Amino acid sequence: MKLDNVTIIDVAREAGVSYSTVSRVVNNNQHVKAETREKVLNAMMRLGYVVNQQARSLAGGRSQVIGLLVPDVGNAYIGEIIRGIDEELAICQYELMLYTTRRRKTKESTFVTTIVRGMADGLLLVVPRVSVTYFETLNQQHFPYVLIDHQGIDNVTPSVAASNWQGAYDATSYLVGLGHRRIGFITGYMELGCAIDRLAGYRDALIDHHLDYDPELVYEGDFFQPDGFAGASKLLSLPRPPTAIFASNDVSAFGVMEAVRHYGLRIPEDISVVGFDNIPQASHVYPPLTTVQQPLEEMGRVATQILLKRIENPDLPGERIVLPTQLIIRESCQSPR
Amino acid sequence: MKLDNVTIIDVAREAGVSYSTVSRVVNNNQHVKAETREKVLNAMMRLGYVVNQQARSLAGGRSQVIGLLVPDVGNAYIGEIIRGIDEELAICQYELMLYTTRRRKTKESTFVTTIVRGMADGLLLVVPRVSVTYFETLNQQHFPYVLIDHQGIDNVTPSVAASNWQGAYDATSYLVGLGHRRIGFITGYMELGCAIDRLAGYRDALIDHHLDYDPELVYEGDFFQPDGFAGASKLLSLPRPPTAIFASNDVSAFGVMEAVRHYGLRIPEDISVVGFDNIPQASHVYPPLTTVQQPLEEMGRVATQILLKRIENPDLPGERIVLPTQLIIRESCQSPR
DNA sequence: ATGAAAGCGCTAACAA
DNA sequence: TTGTTAGCGCTTTCAT
Numbered sequence: 001m002k003l004d005n006v007t008i009i010d011v012a013r014e015a016g017v018s019y020s021t022v023s024r025v026v027n028n029n030q031h032v033k034a035e036t037r038e039k040v041l042n043a044m045m046r047l048g049y050v051v052n053q054q055a056r057s058l059a060g061g062r063s064q065v066i067g068l069l070v071p072d073v074g075n076a077y078i079g080e081i082i083r084g085i086d087e088e089l090a091i092c093q094y095e096l097m098l099y100t101t102r103r104r105k106t107k108e109s110t111f112v113t114t115i116v117r118g119m120a121d122g123l124l125l126v127v128p129r130v131s132v133t134y135f136e137t138l139n140q141q142h143f144p145y146v147l148i149d150h151q152g153i154d155n156v157t158p159s160v161a162a163s164n165w166q167g168a169y170d171a172t173s174y175l176v177g178l179g180h181r182r183i184g185f186i187t188g189y190m191e192l193g194c195a196i197d198r199l200a201g202y203r204d205a206l207i208d209h210h211l212d213y214d215p216e217l218v219y220e221g222d223f224f225q226p227d228g229f230a231g232a233s234k235l236l237s238l239p240r241p242p243t244a245i246f247a248s249n250d251v252s253a254f255g256v257m258e259a260v261r262h263y264g265l266r267i268p269e270d271i272s273v274v275g276f277d278n279i280p281q282a283s284h285v286y287p288p289l290t291t292v293q294q295p296l297e298e299m300g301r302v303a304t305q306i307l308l309k310r311i312e313n314p315d316l317p318g319e320r321i322v323l324p325t326q327l328i329i330r331e332s333c334q335s336p337r
Numbered sequence: 338m339k340l341d342n343v344t345i346i347d348v349a350r351e352a353g354v355s356y357s358t359v360s361r362v363v364n365n366n367q368h369v370k371a372e373t374r375e376k377v378l379n380a381m382m383r384l385g386y387v388v389n390q391q392a393r394s395l396a397g398g399r400s401q402v403i404g405l406l407v408p409d410v411g412n413a414y415i416g417e418i419i420r421g422i423d424e425e426l427a428i429c430q431y432e433l434m435l436y437t438t439r440r441r442k443t444k445e446s447t448f449v450t451t452i453v454r455g456m457a458d459g460l461l462l463v464v465p466r467v468s469v470t471y472f473e474t475l476n477q478q479h480f481p482y483v484l485i486d487h488q489g490i491d492n493v494t495p496s497v498a499a500s501n502w503q504g505a506y507d508a509t510s511y512l513v514g515l516g517h518r519r520i521g522f523i524t525g526y527m528e529l530g531c532a533i534d535r536l537a538g539y540r541d542a543l544i545d546h547h548l549d550y551d552p553e554l555v556y557e558g559d560f561f562q563p564d565g566f567a568g569a570s571k572l573l574s575l576p577r578p579p580t581a582i583f584a585s586n587d588v589s590a591f592g593v594m595e596a597v598r599h600y601g602l603r604i605p606e607d608i609s610v611v612g613f614d615n616i617p618q619a620s621h622v623y624p625p626l627t628t629v630q631q632p633l634e635e636m637g638r639v640a641t642q643i644l645l646k647r648i649e650n651p652d653l654p655g656e657r658i659v660l661p662t663q664l665i666i667r668e669s670c671q672s673p674r
Numbered sequence: 675a676t677g678a679a680a681g682c683g684c685t686a687a688c689a690a
Numbered sequence: 691t692t693g694t695t696a697g698c699g700c701t702t703t704c705a706t
């Protein structure tokens with residue numbers, strides 16, 4: 001399977017130098033005469049030499065791999081983030097190892113250890129809640145990592161997130177500006193920081209606009225479509241139903257839309273609907289969904305940049321970066337009648 | 338960064354055996370006394386030993402990683418496939434290295450070589466067209482690989498695909514059964530085998546049902562939404578417009594739906610629409626889209642199983658596996674008036 | 675500026 | 691059944 005390949009020794013022989021010189025050329029070491037470098041480069045070309053990362057990494061160098069830990073693939077949310085990561089990685093010749101939490105429910109710490117030990121130079125985590133075991137291992141081993149879209153531990157744990165509070169505040173203000181006075185809210189999974197922040201943004205916007213925060217209008221959801229449906233059904237059957245519903249993410253907003261139609265109401269004529277995330281399909285549903293855009297791709301890109309810097313210098317002070325969200329106005333809202 | 342870690346030597350000392358014995362235990366080698374194995378296992382436990390894959394792989398063993406080459410992440414299609422792969426990999430303790438073609442436009446062969454040389458034990462390719470360079474390297478190096486959803490090279494190149502012809506045939510027959518006599522068709526990107534197969538399925542169904550195959554009703558698209566829109570616009574403005582439009586994938590079907598609405602027509606009352614793929618959002622658009630389901634997750638799973646077998650035994654004869662598609666009937670079709 | 679040599683942690687013969 | 695030993699391909703001192 002693994003055939004005899006071209007090694008630095010072959011290149012060294014071809015170029016007529018020692019193999020440490022070849023190693024120097026490969027690693028862009030300064031102490032090589034331009035002429036020698038040229039010779040080696042030519043030999044590499046002729047022989048079709050490719051470095052063996054395993055060996056390089058074993059011998060103490062970088063593995064040129066970063067690990068990405070996600071709860072699951074298969075949703076647009078993660079896909080967008082990966083796209084950003086991928087772009088950044090392409091620039092600096094790093095590879096991406098994909099880990100899903102789904103398949104390690106049990107031995108989390110062993111798992112992190114595996115990553116930390118040789119496989120990757122750094123780790124990107126897109127997990128809403130990070131088990132303490134992870135951090136213990138990571139910090140203790142002084143291993144570079146960056147949290148993506150995490151509620152944040154503190155201000156020194158490297159993390160990149162979106163301004164969930166501001167996004168929810170803006171969306172709510174927009175609905176108020178349209179004339180809505182009773183605005184329903186479907187929360188996300190409230191164990192998550194982003195869900196808490198979005199609820200706070202909704203609530204604070206209401207208060208700032210001198211509207212009551214009515215708990216009756218808030219339905220505790222879980223970010224999934226069925227709960228959006230259930231929540232909207234409940235809100236719609238209230239004695240004084242809302243004229244607009246703001247769901248904590250697009251997927252549950254789809255559930256809301258379904259429920260609205262189920263009740264024989266129209267969007268936006270009878271009920272305005274707003275989502276959060278701006279996943280691609282938000283613009284493809286009918287009517288196109290007004291939502292809050294999270295800069296997912298950018299989050300991936302920025303997190304990767306930070307991680308790469310931390311790999312170069314693990315002692316860099318950590319920081320939390322909050323990227324701005326943006327209200328994307330489409331056709332799912334209008335003034336109440 | 339890479340701290341001094343527990344190696345088999347440490348474990349060997351702790352257990353009071355030679356380190357090859359530890360290696361044997363780690364590799365489940367038969368020739369170890371149960372008692373000794375127990376001792377070693379305990380020592381490993383106590384010390385928190387974790388294998389170093391790099392070293393293992395360098396020394397001639399498996400790297401326990403498989404590479405996945407995709408054109409891009411960030412779309413549901415790939416996500417579903419990855420989910421299947423991931424599931425299978427979880428079972429056999431393999432890791433997944435993600436490669437995107439986007440970032441290697443130039444030096445393709447070098448790239449494959451890199452993978453082949455140590456990084457991975459096998460390769461899964463989800464690329465519609467595979468450059469000849471890839472195959473040369475792959476075959477020549479006798480490196481295990483499996484093509485996913487590829488048009489297929491021949492019957493001995495390991496590949497897993499969906500029955501595109503049958504799916505299109507079924508969908509078309511369904512429309513005919515509903516009473517449609519003029520059925521528009523938006524093709525996919527015709528350089529791709531799956532697009533060709535789908536067109537053939539549409540055409541053959543028409544012929545089998547004694548309907549004319551009218552080239553005027555076929556619009557050459559590219560699998561993207563704007564082309565679905567353009568195609569439908571063109572078909573709809575025909576002197577004798579179709580009463581149903583079958584798009585070669587869901588995304589372009591969304592474009593069709595957009596165009597239908599743009600023309601002030603209703604789905605399914607005025608025009609029936611059918612897609613292909615059954616991506617998650619197909620059930621979330623309005624009206625829910627009738628489409629042909631591709632067993633994406635299963636394709637990922639089956640391909641992985643085959644790859645794993647080929648890693649064990651690279652000389653296994655290759656075969657092409659075609660998984661069945663299934664017509665998913667939702668609400669975007671009805672009999673023509 | 676270049677070469678020689680000692681590992682990195684492990685697998686896989688080969689011995690015993 | 692167990693131990694010994696020679697690498698895998700490379701980085702990195704330390705010499706020269």
